[in-house]
Amino acid sequence: MPIHHQFVKAVLSPKIRSNTHAGVAHRRAHRHEEPETPKNPANTETPENPENPMPRQPARHQASATQYAVFWIWIATILAGLTATIAIALAGR
Amino acid sequence: MASRLRDNGISILFFVLFLAALSGQAIAGYLENNEARGDHGLQPESAWAFLASSQFLVDVTENWQSEFLQFFVFIAATIWLVQRGSHETKKPGEEGIPGDKAEKVGPYAAPESPDGAKRHGLARTIYENSLLLVMGAAFVLSWLAQSVAGRVAFNAEQAEHAHPAITWLEYLTTPDFWNRSLQNWQSEFLAVGAMIVFSIFLRQRGSSESKPVGEAHDAQ
Numbered sequence: 001m002p003i004h005h006q007f008v009k010a011v012l013s014p015k016i017r018s019n020t021h022a023g024v025a026h027r028r029a030h031r032h033e034e035p036e037t038p039k040n041p042a043n044t045e046t047p048e049n050p051e052n053p054m055p056r057q058p059a060r061h062q063a064s065a066t067q068y069a070v071f072w073i074w075i076a077t078i079l080a081g082l083t084a085t086i087a088i089a090l091a092g093r
Numbered sequence: 094m095a096s097r098l099r100d101n102g103i104s105i106l107f108f109v110l111f112l113a114a115l116s117g118q119a120i121a122g123y124l125e126n127n128e129a130r131g132d133h134g135l136q137p138e139s140a141w142a143f144l145a146s147s148q149f150l151v152d153v154t155e156n157w158q159s160e161f162l163q164f165f166v167f168i169a170a171t172i173w174l175v176q177r178g179s180h181e182t183k184k185p186g187e188e189g190i191p192g193d194k195a196e197k198v199g200p201y202a203a204p205e206s207p208d209g210a211k212r213h214g215l216a217r218t219i220y221e222n223s224l225l226l227v228m229g230a231a232f233v234l235s236w237l238a239q240s241v242a243g244r245v246a247f248n249a250e251q252a253e254h255a256h257p258a259i260t261w262l263e264y265l266t267t268p269d270f271w272n273r274s275l276q277n278w279q280s281e282f283l284a285v286g287a288m289i290v291f292s293i294f295l296r297q298r299g300s301s302e303s304k305p306v307g308e309a310h311d312a313q
Contacts, residue, residue: 066097070104077108078231080209082238085150089241093146 122149133253151273154242158235159249159277165228167285178293178311180304196221227250236274243270 098105119140126148143149156161158234172190175182194201198221200213205226209220219226245266264270288302294310299301 001234023132062098064100066101070101073108077111078157082234083155085147085154085242087239088145088150089147089245092245 118152119144122152132185146282148209148249149247149291151239151242154235154239155273155277158232158239158274159281161232161235162278163281163285165225165232166282168225168228176289176293178313179289180292180313181289186313239273240265240270243244243273 123138123140124144125170126143138146138258171182173188175188193199196210197203197206198210198217199213207220208273209223211217212220241261242309244259244261244287247267247269248258249265292303295303296306296308298306
């Protein structure tokens with residue numbers, strides 16, 4: 001898979017939201033904190049163990065076409081705005 | 094369709110808010126511009142002419158650059174600096190760059206890890222800093238766009254007062270350029286600093302931007 005697709009996946013992944021304020025803390029939590037024992041007996045989800053990762057469903061880690069589209073719309077908007085600004089200014093308008 | 098909207102809800106919300114605010118800025122700026130032209134005895138300008146003018150675009154890009162600068166500084170600073178009790182930083186003692194195992198790169202990459210994390214050398218170095226690189230590039234480009242558009246807008250005002258035009262390099266030394274830049278930077282740094290400090294003691298139930306309501310103040 002091209003590296004730019006991997007970059008899109010990383011940015012869009014809910015596990016690595018590093019470009020948000022919470023992202024740093026979120027990533028840190030996944031990386032450094034010990035798994036919690038669920039306090040609610042109804043919560044039977046198995047905590048993630050970084051030393052022995054549980055098998056994961058690949059589908060959870062695949063960015064969808066919609067996610068790619070959202071990412072590229074943001075990138076294109078920024079680049080289009082900056083390109084237009086520079087072009088108009090260079091034309092002296 | 095509904096699940097697509099849900100999965101991307103906050104991205105879509107902010108994009109719509111961006112377009113709405115930009116439209117509002119364009120309308121307000123257009124009206125203000127024509128008021129000013131009337132005060133100077135000039136004919137009103139068309140909306141399209143205003144939107145394609147450096148006067149409008151410098152106002153847009155001076156705000157863009159400060160936003161990207163804010164995230165660039167924030168992402169970089171949180172590598173090395175912490176705030177005890179803040180949800181926004183790592184814990185004291187965790188400053189610096191973690192090892193390959195913690196970052197899941199190289200031999201520690203998981204099967205589902207991005208290809209960039211599995212590579213070695215320059216490709217991985219670029220990928221593991223890609224967020225900072227893109228934010229930094231967006232800042233530099235936005236600041237460059239602000240400077241070239243600002244110079245044209247500045248020279249237009251100079252011409253109205255029969256003052257000579259200045260070069261781009263000369264414009265970079267003007268109070269106009271630095272006033273536009275610094276007035277945005279100060280607000281961004283204030284907001285980020287406030288967010289870091291407020292998150293120690295204040296809570297918002299249900300928000301990913303907050304610690305759980307019952308979490309201790311010095312916990313992270």
